[in-house]
Amino acid sequence: MIKGWGAPLLRSLLLIPIAGLLLLPVVLTVVNSLMTKREINANYGMLGKTDTSFFVNLKWIPDWVSFQQYKEVLISSPQFLHLFWNSVYMVVPIIVGQTIVATLAAFAFGKLRFRGREALFLIYLMTMLMPFQVTLVPNYLMADRLGLLNHPSSIILPGVFGAFGVFLLRQFMLHIHSSFIEAAKMDGAGIMRILVSIALPMVKPGIAALVVLLFVDYWNMVEQPLIFLQDAAMQPLSVFLSRIQEDQLGVSFAVSVVYMMPMVLLFLSAERYFIEGIQLSGVKG
């Protein structure tokens, strides 16, 4: 019966090492976060120096499993938690805001008829397709005019009104059969009623996918804070992590893990929705 499982086994033997390679950076970060400061410095102290002939020492098992770095990040130096809070403070309002605003608009684009609908949606779509650096200029001009520069709202507000949520949720709205809506109308339900009690339950996976995708994008943000926030104390952790100095090498792995944890946990718990969301956004154009 070799023929039965031979081919799947071969395929797996090819695919599993690739998966291992892709996971390597994550595993390496987690492993390093569990080493003592001294071990980290011994392994990576030579980074960024050109005059030595020593190489870094990649180690997969710590000499001594230690939570020293975590203790320092979470308890001894409050600045990390402060920056972590900065990230939360900007990302949560964007996710909540864009989800609400986009659900309303997506329902209108997906299920209601009005003049100029297609043209308007095309404009949204085009904006969504623009790389960040293109929308940065308009965002900056408006933040400047409204006096929002160097304030988190210069990042939050454009985020709330981003076009991506409208696009993604509209894809889900299109899947709702119009007969449901017609029937509800016959029974005298208003638009809000239809949206809340018919559309909303049906687009739940879409909303879950949107929340994860927005979280991914904004938890990662680097460009916006770099340009809109001059004040270093306002920066999110993502920007700060990039400026870690050699003498802070020890804690940086723990900070990295703390920073990726919310993302990874959310992804693992909502993976099904997340994947379904991405797939459905692609199935119907």
Place this chain on the structure above:
Amino acid sequence: MGAFWLLAPSLVGFSIFYLIPFGQSILGSFEDRLGGGLTFSNYKELLLSSSFQKAASNTFLFTAISVPILVAISLLLALFLNQRVFLRNWLRTAYVLPLVVPVASIVLVWQILFDWNGAINAVMQHFGLDRRDWMKSEWAGFVIILVYIWKNIGYNVILFLAGLQNIPGQYYEIADLEGAGPVRKLFGITLIYLTPTTFLVVLMSVLNSFKVFRETYLVAGPYPHDRIYMMQHYMNNMFLSLDIQKVSAAAVLMALCIMALVFILFRTERMFRSFME
């Protein structure tokens, strides 16, 4: 009337933060910095500036090289994953995970791997090869492509898997009856019916290729090696020097390029579709 009220919050905010200022920046790109009046001098200066030329050609090259590679690899993986495989769900999770890992969390690992004293060089020396300064040489482009593939492969695999699952099984059954081999089935059915998906994957890959700036910036700073100085670096640096007119002109040009590209992609896809029917 209902549509209007549902749309209003989004439309107002969208207009304030995107539409109106975008119109404003189009105007700004034609503004004369010295006096009033409209001029093309911003565009002229931009196109003549050597750092802009470098940034534009690097960005173009990066996208032109990395997107086909990424699309090909993810298609291959999706084709494998769509067949009988052990641990399939685990594998899929592993491929998608890099997408959600914050760039900043991983920067240190890239340094550990690609530093002058890094792990890759250690391996190279072990095999008697010369070490090289990966991020500060011609090889930097290669590293960035690797990072880009690492990050985006899962997203594309998911899209391709959805596309593969949408191809009706009967097509393959009919092909089996007619005695078609696996290669013929791949080119005659799979790839043809995957066209709309491929279109979307290419589009998303191009867009995501612009996001690789984050990784590049975090690893190499605002002025990286010439080989990986991208449009985004250029625009960031212009921004910080508050040259708004020039940034606006660059943004308009970039927007035009994207629109042209999207248009070409849509056109190609439509051509393929009519060819299929």
